[in-house]
Amino acid sequence: MPSTLNLSREDMRALGYRVIDMLVEHFEELPEKPVTRKANRPTLETRLREAIPEHGSNALEVLDQLRQNVFSNIMHTDHPRFFAFVPSPSNFVSVMADALASGFNVFAGTWLEASGPTQIELVTIDWLRQACGLPDSAGGLFVSGGSMANMTALAVARHVKLGNRIEGAVVYFSDQTHSSIERGLRVLGFQDHQMRKIESDDCFRLDISALERAIEADRAAGRVPFCVVANAGTTNAGAIDPLLALADYCHQEELWLHVDGAYGAAAVFCERGQALLDGLGRVDSLSLDPHKWLFQPYEIACVLVREERWLKETFHILPEYLEDIEGKEGEVNFCDHGIQLTRGFRALKLWMSLQVFGRSGFQEAVNQGFEMAEVAETAVRELSNWEVVTPAQMGIMTFRCIPKDLSPEKVNWLNRELVEEMIADGFAMISSTVLRGQTVLRMCTINPRTTEADVRETINRLDDMSKGLLQ
Amino acid sequence: MPSTLNLSREDMRALGYRVIDMLVEHFEELPEKPVTRKANRPTLETRLREAIPEHGSNALEVLDQLRQNVFSNIMHTDHPRFFAFVPSPSNFVSVMADALASGFNVFAGTWLEASGPTQIELVTIDWLRQACGLPDSAGGLFVSGGSMANMTALAVARHVKLGNRIEGAVVYFSDQTHSSIERGLRVLGFQDHQMRKIESDDCFRLDISALERAIEADRAAGRVPFCVVANAGTTNAGAIDPLLALADYCHQEELWLHVDGAYGAAAVFCERGQALLDGLGRVDSLSLDPHKWLFQPYEIACVLVREERWLKETFHILPEYLEDIEGKEGEVNFCDHGIQLTRGFRALKLWMSLQVFGRSGFQEAVNQGFEMAEVAETAVRELSNWEVVTPAQMGIMTFRCIPKDLSPEKVNWLNRELVEEMIADGFAMISSTVLRGQTVLRMCTINPRTTEADVRETINRLDDMSKGLLQ
Numbered sequence: 016m017p018s019t020l021n022l023s024r025e026d027m028r029a030l031g032y033r034v035i036d037m038l039v040e041h042f043e044e045l046p047e048k049p050v051t052r053k054a055n056r057p058t059l060e061t062r063l064r065e066a067i068p069e070h071g072s073n074a075l076e077v078l079d080q081l082r083q084n085v086f087s088n089i090m091h092t093d094h095p096r097f098f099a100f101v102p103s104p105s106n107f108v109s110v111m112a113d114a115l116a117s118g119f120n121v122f123a124g125t126w127l128e129a130s131g132p133t134q135i136e137l138v139t140i141d142w143l144r145q146a147c148g149l150p151d152s153a154g155g156l157f158v159s160g161g162s163m164a165n166m167t168a169l170a171v172a173r174h175v176k177l178g179n180r181i182e183g184a185v186v187y188f189s190d191q192t193h194s195s196i197e198r199g200l201r202v203l204g205f206q207d208h209q210m211r212k213i214e215s216d217d218c219f220r221l222d223i224s225a226l227e228r229a230i231e232a233d234r235a236a237g238r239v240p241f242c243v244v245a246n247a248g249t250t251n252a253g254a255i256d257p258l259l260a261l262a263d264y265c266h267q268e269e270l271w272l273h274v275d276g277a278y279g280a281a282a283v284f285c286e287r288g289q290a291l292l293d294g295l296g297r298v299d300s301l302s303l304d305p306h307k308w309l310f311q312p313y314e315i316a317c318v319l320v321r322e323e324r325w326l327k328e329t330f331h332i333l334p335e336y337l338e339d340i341e342g343k344e345g346e347v348n349f350c351d352h353g354i355q356l357t358r359g360f361r362a363l364k365l366w367m368s369l370q371v372f373g374r375s376g377f378q379e380a381v382n383q384g385f386e387m388a389e390v391a392e393t394a395v396r397e398l399s400n401w402e403v404v405t406p407a408q409m410g411i412m413t414f415r416c417i418p419k420d421l422s423p424e425k426v427n428w429l430n431r432e433l434v435e436e437m438i439a440d441g442f443a444m445i446s447s448t449v450l451r452g453q454t455v456l457r458m459c460t461i462n463p464r465t466t467e468a469d470v471r472e473t474i475n476r477l478d479d480m481s482k483g484l485l486q
Numbered sequence: 487m488p489s490t491l492n493l494s495r496e497d498m499r500a501l502g503y504r505v506i507d508m509l510v511e512h513f514e515e516l517p518e519k520p521v522t523r524k525a526n527r528p529t530l531e532t533r534l535r536e537a538i539p540e541h542g543s544n545a546l547e548v549l550d551q552l553r554q555n556v557f558s559n560i561m562h563t564d565h566p567r568f569f570a571f572v573p574s575p576s577n578f579v580s581v582m583a584d585a586l587a588s589g590f591n592v593f594a595g596t597w598l599e600a601s602g603p604t605q606i607e608l609v610t611i612d613w614l615r616q617a618c619g620l621p622d623s624a625g626g627l628f629v630s631g632g633s634m635a636n637m638t639a640l641a642v643a644r645h646v647k648l649g650n651r652i653e654g655a656v657v658y659f660s661d662q663t664h665s666s667i668e669r670g671l672r673v674l675g676f677q678d679h680q681m682r683k684i685e686s687d688d689c690f691r692l693d694i695s696a697l698e699r700a701i702e703a704d705r706a707a708g709r710v711p712f713c714v715v716a717n718a719g720t721t722n723a724g725a726i727d728p729l730l731a732l733a734d735y736c737h738q739e740e741l742w743l744h745v746d747g748a749y750g751a752a753a754v755f756c757e758r759g760q761a762l763l764d765g766l767g768r769v770d771s772l773s774l775d776p777h778k779w780l781f782q783p784y785e786i787a788c789v790l791v792r793e794e795r796w797l798k799e800t801f802h803i804l805p806e807y808l809e810d811i812e813g814k815e816g817e818v819n820f821c822d823h824g825i826q827l828t829r830g831f832r833a834l835k836l837w838m839s840l841q842v843f844g845r846s847g848f849q850e851a852v853n854q855g856f857e858m859a860e861v862a863e864t865a866v867r868e869l870s871n872w873e874v875v876t877p878a879q880m881g882i883m884t885f886r887c888i889p890k891d892l893s894p895e896k897v898n899w900l901n902r903e904l905v906e907e908m909i910a911d912g913f914a915m916i917s918s919t920v921l922r923g924q925t926v927l928r929m930c931t932i933n934p935r936t937t938e939a940d941v942r943e944t945i946n947r948l949d950d951m952s953k954g955l956l957q
Binding site for chain 1: 489490491492493495498499501502503505506507508509510512513514522524525526527528530531533534535536537538539540541542543544545548551552555556557558559560561562563564574575576577578579580581582584585586588589590591592593597598599600601602603605606609613616617630631632633634637641650652665666668669670672673674675676677775777781783784785801803815816817825826827828829830834838839840841842843844845846847848850851854909934935
């Protein structure tokens, strides 16, 4: 009797309900837990290294192992006091959507295999398109994250602007641009000398006159400027490059304008974000990660392009064993629109959580991210020995401790140490970054479950820690 | 009072248990359901197109919409009578693992953020490495699917063999190679004239003497052969390229050997597969998709490379806002090993299902895939008017209906029509492909819940349909 990897109805239900109970507990108790726990490699080798188990074990016992050694050693990027990097303040409804997409094992690559899910993806992409103000002709694709969204957009740019001949071609972006742009360009075959990193202005935005000079110089040297990458919310400081001016300039110069809004484009869901992001609808391509500021669990990003057909023109292939799926009128095969052939049903979680909480729920949640960064800024300004480096913008504020009479090196050391102390403390998690050569602390406050008290107490603890470190 | 996108404990539990009940029902009732249902675009536009809902709705009502219009219109690639393309015969334990990974919202990109999950990924990659016979120095990465695994491996080959200078470089593969290789190479910047598609031999395997001739000709013309892509189980016919001879040849000629085992490498989990795949451990890189023949839901593939350090050498970047995560001794940051920075906890489902069912359970399940294709072959041989085109190998068999006195065009038409009839019937799903210009039917029988009766009845129905079509 061969094993069929099946469980009985009773065993499935027992395992399933136990998993739900673990998840409900996670969501309920998260604010009381430490933000992060980490074990070192030797400890985890001891606890988790083993040969493939020859015979099976009870699923509920396997859950205990997971609880003790695996989920106990993670940083909770969905914790209300996780202010580091970019938080991922997920929600329970989307988790259930992920469970459904996995359980029904949806192959969302072709209409034939997933007409219902494909329609949901089409509708959800269109919601994001409308929110960002792109024209009716635009379309998009859900991918794993911002790295893939940016790379997909740049591949489209390469195809549309260069016919895939990259020799001599040059791409421009500010020194505040996310590293995924550089990595994506390298994967696409661009060499370092084909990337121009333009020094940003005093507000950490792309400096258009410096951009123009660089492009003119490259043209004069016989090179082929073809693409500008702008930021809608930089990772370091939440800065927004001058989108309207860039759209005018790129249109006039026939350059592709890609906007990396992986972090910040979600701000279009509230009014102040919409105002700050004026011009977003005029880009050629755009990345937006719902697993950041639209409250989804990993992995979901969306790449949008100005003409939907560009995606298929860039990526379409038709091998003989897929002839049965070549689409009929109106049918969309998303496997033709990007790199993945097999792809899961990524849109479901965004669609389902928008259904359950409504646009108004998302609007308030996004808006609160703006407000909490302002609370943080106010709290820092109330302290002596501290300075705000970049004010609250797009839910991000940077700051540093600068006690009098400390050398610049010592100040950098102090602020780096404060991150380590905070990790050890476990109350909150913040991260550092480097701006103009200075180490600064950074808070990203986009979790709607974050309270004012969370923000203030985090900053007070940093202040106390700084005093301890200086004694 | 801002919205925090939270549900109460009671609402979470009610939604969660209802989702579990839907999934248990799906797993229990799947064999009785039609294999596929598809709606046309206008119908789904009517049912599912709407503006973003301004206000929220009850989650349980949203589940009803999903049940009626979304999950009702999918092809069940996990159905015991889904024999088309490559099935994905998932299992309930892995679905729960996906729910946990999503619910705890694991960021499996860095040790700091996910030491426990990273250790599980290290152990699970090592299980696959050992199963495939790669040396201790080898390492790998879990990615979304075979397309990304193949592209990642080719990016590593480009880095290690060419230092990323691709001008004049040439890649070789048989005409039976999966289209993801061609698409991946295009994304990486290779032009069509840098890809040599070698005609396969009578058994649809890469012809080594033709390969040698092509490489010699390219070298004589001043081009730079650097990589051979071989198949461990072609998508069309389950053919295995001559791995041992290719390993010898590529080693001697200093060429990179990548093996696309997205479909077939999983066969190492049973003894006959191990014997057929002798030589697999000598490759430079290898792709293997657990969401195919290792019974996982989408999306999980693994790319393995002969020297783990090659991954980091190819993909590592360190921007200033990630300095806090740069690894300590022994710590592994998987975000340095591939294209994705943010990545989910893909390994958990494979690890957890191997814990619950054991290697022995997987061994029997894989072995049954071989056996069911043999049952199909026997059944076809018992019929008049039918021929076996390629015998059962690696769980795949191709065949066609060839009634006497029918023109070749008419035979191709007939076999294409049989696919359409089978889709309309709903009992089973098969697909067609083209081998040497002939349309053939193809069954891929890797679902361990498939019975002999399922296979025989599917072939009998095809025979009946062919008679109907010819009347």
